[in-house]
Each structure stands twice: as C-alpha cells, then as structure tokens.
Amino acid sequence: MTCKQSPEQLMRYLDGALPPEEARLVAHHLQTCAVCQHAAAMQQRLQTLLQLPQPNDTVPPHLWPAIQRSLQHLAPPSERVQTARRRVWQSLGALTVLLGLAVSLALWWLSATPVVVQALVDSQIRTRLMGIPYHQLPADTGAIKQWFADKIDFPVLVPVLPQERYTFLGARLNYFLDRRVAEIIYALDTQPITFVMFTEHGVRLTALSTVRLGQRTFYVQAHKGYTTVLWRDGEAVCGVVSELQRPALMEVLQVAMAGS
Structure with missing residues (x-):
C-alpha cells in the first residue's frame, strides 16, 4: 500500500474486512507512514464517537404531571369541554326561544292595534x-x-x-x-x-x-x-x-x- 492509493483500503482494514495477507501489508505500512497513522487515528475516533451510548430517553417521574397537563390541552375534548359546549348550545337555544317569543309578542301587539x-x-x-x-x-x-x-x-x-x-x-x-x-x-x-x-x-x-x-x-x-x-x-x-x-x-x- 502506498499513500497515493485510495483511503478506502485503510477503512476496510479498520473494519476488519480485508483478507489476512492484505491486512498484514496494511498493518506493516501503518508502522512506517505517519500520514496513514493520522488517518487511521481519525477514523477510529469517529467510530468511537458513533458507538457512544445515546442519552437515556426515559422521562423523569417528576416531569409527568406537567406533561399530562400539557397533553390535556392537545387531547380530544374532554367531558368537561363537551359539557361546556352543551351549555353554550342550550343557552343559544333558550335565546332563540326568547327571541321568537319577543317577535311573536311584537307581531301580536301590532296586529292588536287597528x-x-x-x-x-x-x-x-x-x-x-x-x-x-x-x-x-x-x-x-x-x-x-x-x-x-x-x-x-x-x-x-x-x-x-x-x-x-x-x-x-x-x-x-x-x-x-x-x-x-x-x-x-x-x-x-x-x-x-x-x-x-x-x-x-x-x-x-x-x-x-x-x-x-x-x-x-x-x-x-x-x-x-x-x-x-x-x-x-x-x-x-x-x-x-x-x-x-x-x-x-x-x-x-x-x-x-x-x-x-
């Protein structure tokens, strides 16, 4: 292996994907080539970072109450919301009845006046x-x-x-x-x-x-x-x-x- 060759062979060596004879030649080259030694060190460091364990996704227990309160605003309407809506519709219905009664009384009053x-x-x-x-x-x-x-x-x-x-x-x-x-x-x-x-x-x-x-x-x-x-x-x-x-x-x- 010479330094002018593609670094893909070095990456395959670090991954353990080269045949034994080819792997032995790459290992011997690494002992004498500072450029390849640096490239190998950078590759190994990158692999180490990729293999680090990810942060724990488990939510701490003390955060659950706040999360549940937030989810209540995003969740489908609760029974309380539905009850409030029913009350609004009932109020609108009552107002409609009263309005109709007022109109009827006004019409009656006008019709009662000759x-x-x-x-x-x-x-x-x-x-x-x-x-x-x-x-x-x-x-x-x-x-x-x-x-x-x-x-x-x-x-x-x-x-x-x-x-x-x-x-x-x-x-x-x-x-x-x-x-x-x-x-x-x-x-x-x-x-x-x-x-x-x-x-x-x-x-x-x-x-x-x-x-x-x-x-x-x-x-x-x-x-x-x-x-x-x-x-x-x-x-x-x-x-x-x-x-x-x-x-x-x-x-x-x-x-x-x-x-x-």
Missing part, C-alpha cells in the same frame, strides 16, 4: 316632526266649518271646549288612509289635543277597550305613547288623539260632547 289607530298616531308624529303649521282661525264654529267647506265632502263636527281652560290652536287638512282628514286642534296647558274627522268607507273600528257614552260606542286604544278615541257619526269617523293619559282624554271628550 290600522286606523296606527295611521292616526303615525300621522300625528309625522306632522309634529315636520313642523306642519295649523291654519289660524277664530275659535268660532261657523268660521271653522266654512274653512273646511271646499276642502272635504262631508260636514265637519266642530268640538266646543271652554276657552278659559282649552286653547284653540287652529285647523289643518291632513291626509292618511288614502283620504282627506279634517283636524281641529286644541291644547290643554302645553299638550296638543287633535280632533279628527274623515269618511268611514272601508274603516273598521276595533280596539281592546270600548266605552259607552249615551248612544255611542267609543273605541279607546293606546299606541306609541298616544291615546286615541274613535267613534262613528253618521257616515263619518270622528276621533281625538293626544299624549294625555286615558282618564284625562276621556274628560276632554265628555266636555266636548256636552258643548257640541
């Missing part, structure tokens, strides 16, 4: 927000009837209220339920009281509460903070609407009916 009441109250809110003025007239029945004469096709019933307590604000021609509506407005202190009158064609008067005064039936309904009272007078529907509470508004109506 269309004419909804239109009357919405009209009062709209005219107030828009600031639609009243037509200034003297508090005189004849003057009020004359002002409405060419605007509507039915005779106007003019309520009469004592001027020392009720302030006459004026008259107004409104429009809702696809028809013209005559409005006569008074005020008690600062609270407007609007008397309305329109044709009865296609209008149904229903309410949760009715009151009999003389020969008339009055339909009383509260809606959106307003109190409404409606009744029939011949071929017309009459009414009064205000933010006054029911007892106060019924008192106003009694005074108006007595003075008319």
